[in-house]
Structure formats: structure tokens, C-alpha cells
Amino acid sequence: MKRKLLALTLCAGLALGLTACGSSDPGQKLVGTWVCRYDYLDPILNEAVGGAEEMTDYLSLDEFYIPMELTFTKDGIITLTVIQDEMYEQMENLKDAVLEATLSYVEAEIGTQYQDLWDLDELLGLMGTSREDLAAELDEAVDPIMEELYQEAHEEGRYKATEDMLYTSTDVDTPAQETDGDPYTLDGDTLTLDLGEDALGELTFTRAD
Numbered sequence: 312m313k314r315k316l317l318a319l320t321l322c323a324g325l326a327l328g329l330t331a332c333g334s335s336d337p338g339q340k341l342v343g344t345w346v347c348r349y350d351y352l353d354p355i356l357n358e359a360v361g362g363a364e365e366m367t368d369y370l371s372l373d374e375f376y377i378p379m380e381l382t383f384t385k386d387g388i389i390t391l392t393v394i395q396d397e398m399y400e401q402m403e404n405l406k407d408a409v410l411e412a413t414l415s416y417v418e419a420e421i422g423t424q425y426q427d428l429w430d431l432d433e434l435l436g437l438m439g440t441s442r443e444d445l446a447a448e449l450d451e452a453v454d455p456i457m458e459e460l461y462q463e464a465h466e467e468g469r470y471k472a473t474e475d476m477l478y479t480s481t482d483v484d485t486p487a488q489e490t491d492g493d494p495y496t497l498d499g500d501t502l503t504l505d506l507g508e509d510a511l512g513e514l515t516f517t518r519a520d
Contacts, residue, residue: 338472341383345502345516346394348376359409369419370412375401379464381502381516387487389470389479402457406449413445477504 352375359370378397382390417438418431435441468480471487478492494505500518 336472337474338383338387338470339385340497341470341472341477341502342385343383344519345381345383346519347379347381347514347516348397349379349511349514351375351377355405359405359412365420366412366416369415370408372405372408375405377401379514379516380519381504383470387469387471388483389468391464391466393464398457402453406446406453410442410446410449414442 352372355375356367356370356372359366378394378401380390380392380394382388382392384390414431417435432442435445466481468482469485469487470480471478471489472495473489473492475494475496476489476492477495478487478489480487493507496503502516502518504514504516506512506514
């Protein structure tokens with residue numbers, strides 16, 4: 312009996328020791344799914360007006376963010392994707408805002424001269440367009456960009472982490488090398504990744520699982 316208890320104790324101690332050894336890898340702390348909603352409101356507003364500063368007064372959008380999902384697996388695979396349904400909703404809100412801004416601008420700049428003769432829809436007709444045409448033009452301009460974004464934003468490779476640096480490779484067949492890494496901090500369920508000013512800057516992810 313004593314020998315069995317001793318053997319059981321030794322096995323339990325060995326298992327705990329192996330578990331402790333496994334968790335000493337900083338990369339294992341990252342395993343799971345993380346989500347970031349990157350604030351892109353100011354840049355997208357600047358792009359939306361396209362140099363037409365007079366449109367700024369008419370364009371109203373409370374938020375615009377790029378939703379990203381970052382996944383680390385136990386076997387060292389890292390995947391970064393755009394969350395498509397959320398991104399689609401953000402783009403639809405943007406298109407609605409741009410359309411309303413365009414209509415408001417036309418009404419303010421031209422409509423005041425002819426408001427006693429035509430309403431906005433009639434005025435647009437005289438200009439050879441309509442609300443529907445403007446909405447379709449926005450779709451034609453934005454939808455291909457979104458499709459390209461979905462394709463290019465999906466990145467997968469291998470990762471290696473130290474206590475404060477994350478190293479990645481560009482594909483799953485290439486091991487991550489400890490060169491040109493990105494600083495990161497991990498505070499509970501918050502992961503902050505600094506991609507540098509030349510990229511997206513500092514991204515804050517929250518654990519999603």
C-alpha cells in the first residue's frame with residue numbers, strides 16, 4: 312500500500328512538473344482567439360471626402376473600425392483575419408453616410424437656387440442621376456475593395472514568443488525566426504501588440520474565448 316501511494320505521489324509530482332515546464336513557454340499564454348476593433352474613423356472620413364473639403368460639413372459618421380481576429384494555436388500557428396460580418400456592417404454604414412452627405416451637399420449647393428421649382432429627386436433627375444444611381448455607384452466603388460480586403464487580410468504563419476516579443480513567419484511551412492519581431496504586452500485578457508508607426512501602430516486585442 313505504501314509503495315502504491317509513493318508511486319502515485321511521484322506520478323502526480325511528475326505530471327505537475329511537466330505541466331509547469333509546458334506553461335513556461337511564453338507563447339502558450341497567447342493560445343486562443345483575440346479580437347481587436349481598430350479605430351479607423353478619421354482616416355476613412357478623409358478618404359471618403361476625397362479632397363472635397365466642402366463635403367466635410369455634411370459627412371456624419373460616429374464610428375468606423377476594422378474588426379480583426381487573431382488566433383494562436385498550441386502547435387505554433389498564427390492567423391490574422393478580418394471579421395467579415397462586422398466589416399460589412401461598417402462599410403454599409405459608411406456608404407449610407409457618404410450617400411446622405413452627397414445628397415445634402417447637392418441640396419445645399421444647388422437646391423437653394425431652384426427649391427421653388429424642383430425637389431431634390433427632380434433636381435437629381437435633371438443632373439442625369441438619382442438616389443439609386445448614386446447608391447449603385449458607391450457599391451461599384453466599394454465592393455471590389457472589400458473583396459480584396461477580405462482576401463489580403465487573411466494571413467497565416469508560424470509564431471514564436473518571448474516574454475515581450477512576438478516573431479512570426481509569412482507561411483505555415485516556415486518557422487518563425489527571432490528577427491524583426493513586434494513588441495507585445497499581455498495583461499490578463501488584454502494583448503497589446505505594437506506593429507510600429509509604419510504599419511497600424513499599437514493594436515489592443517481582447518481575449519474572445
